[in-house]
Amino acid sequence: MQENQREHWRDRVEKAETDARFYRMIFEKSTAPTIVIESDYTISRINERVEELLGYSKEEIEGKIEWLRFVVKEDLERMMRYHHMRRKDPGAAPGEYECRLMNREGQVHDILIKLDMIRGTTTSVATLVNVTAEKAVVKTLRQREAEFRAIVEHFTGFLYTCHKDYRLAYINRPLGERTGMNLDSGPCFKVVYGREDPCPWCENQETFSGKTVETERLDPVDERWYNVITTPICGEDGEVLLRQTVMVDITDRKMAEERMRSRAALLMEENQRLKSSLKDRYRFHGIVGKSPEMQGVYDRILQAAGSGAAVVIRGESGTGKELVAKAIHGLSQRKNGPFVPVNCGAIPENLMESEFFGYKKGAFTGADTDKKGLLEMSSGGTLFLDEVGEIPLSMQVKLLRALEGNGFRPLGGREHISTDLRIIAATHRNMEAMVAEGRMRQDFFYRLHIIPIYLPPLRERKSDISLLVEHFLSAMGDELSSGVDARVMEAFFRYPWPGNVRELQNVLQRYVTLGTLDLPVSSAEDTNVSDRTLKDRLDLYEREVLLETLKQCEGHRGHTADLLGIDRRTLERKMNRFKLRENDTA
């Protein structure tokens, strides 16, 4: 060989060696694990990264271990198929695919293989990209997506997302079912509301400028109330990509609110009515009287009207007990229900049960039809038991049972009836003494005696007489109503009124129709006022005023003296003179 030819070959060998070193270095130092696979599956070369991935050294692998040794069982068949296909026709097998490789410790990695044949050989070069972590992330995301999808699909409200130009991106199942439409049926206003143009209430602009808007709307499609929250859905750079709208049916809540509002308005109205009726405390729901005693009664009536509890009105005959019972009923929530008064003293004992509980046709001789009892008649309203002290013991038990919520059975009836009623009882008797004497059951007494109201006799509130006279005369259409004869009035003040307001009413009736005034003469009192001197008359008046004021101040002398504008010693002197004692005033 010529010297220059030899030199030429030496140069070429040198260059080839340099190139080989260069490529080997690239191969060795590549960050991607790379292997060279021969046609008999032997791995002829690996780089350092493969050692890390598979846990074997170069010396252990190169030329000694088959490639298939690392492939998991499930992927073996596919790998072998690709291997052979590629060697027959390099384009026949995919150049990129996933498989799972197992390392020395038995750990399985998800690997993305990128593979190529070395031209003109049966050798292939494969780059192995470990995608285990990425695959795990994708798997988690998929799971989450499935969870969210399930939540969204099971959400009973309506949910949709749309683009800025109203194109829908998503609608949930209930919304699709409501409209019978789907994503492709048109823009959101068409699909959700059946409109041809964007809705006038649409929050598109606010949402796409990044705002969340919450409103409550009456839906024009189904006329139900919805809580509507519209939120922007942003991309990573913060740009609003979609508008999401969630609609939750709040019709029930709205209705409840409405009911509460109208109830509050009603209460307010009622309150105002009560307040205005309180302003004029000379009269109160048909009851006339301005005395401190009657002011106390008015307060108790209001208390009783506000509660549904049983009431006992106590007081002598003719003091206005029924009037008070009616006022309580009329001011209570039961005012639209019936007010059923019954005079218990007027019902014969053997008829008590049928009167209260009613009877069925044929229950006894003469029972030709069914008859409702007083309890059933009072349902939804108030049963006023006047003269409650006259109810016999046996009947008290039965009534108590019915009132305690156990219901009752009409005579000859089979089924139990329970009614919703309020009891207001009245009596002129001393109920405590009746209980002590065994004439009233204690449990019956306690059942009724929840709100007691005491009506004082007229002789203890004489300051009401002139007002009552005026009231009755005007009710009788008498022209004298502006004032009666002073002598008559004085007689009225002197008289003790054992029959109370009823008696006053009757006396006035006679006075108006017959022109006579025939008050029965009381032994202690003298109606012959015209025979008295002015001094006597003034003394009488003074005594009356002292007595009234002492009562108002519950016998407290200091307060009485203050109220009358006199000093205490003068008051005591006058009390001695008029023989007024502590007992008279308490």
Ligand SMILES: Nc1ncnc2c1ncn2[C@@H]1O[C@H](COP(=O)(O)OP(=O)(O)OP(=O)(O)O)[C@@H](O)[C@H]1O
């Ligand atoms: N304060 C009052 N203002 C106006 N009228 C009154 C007043 N008190 C009683 N009356 C009238 O007197 C009459 C008797 O009243 P009521 O029947 O309410 O009394 P009572 O206490 O229930 O009597 P009894 O115990 O006899 O049944 C009725 O006509 C009633 O309108």
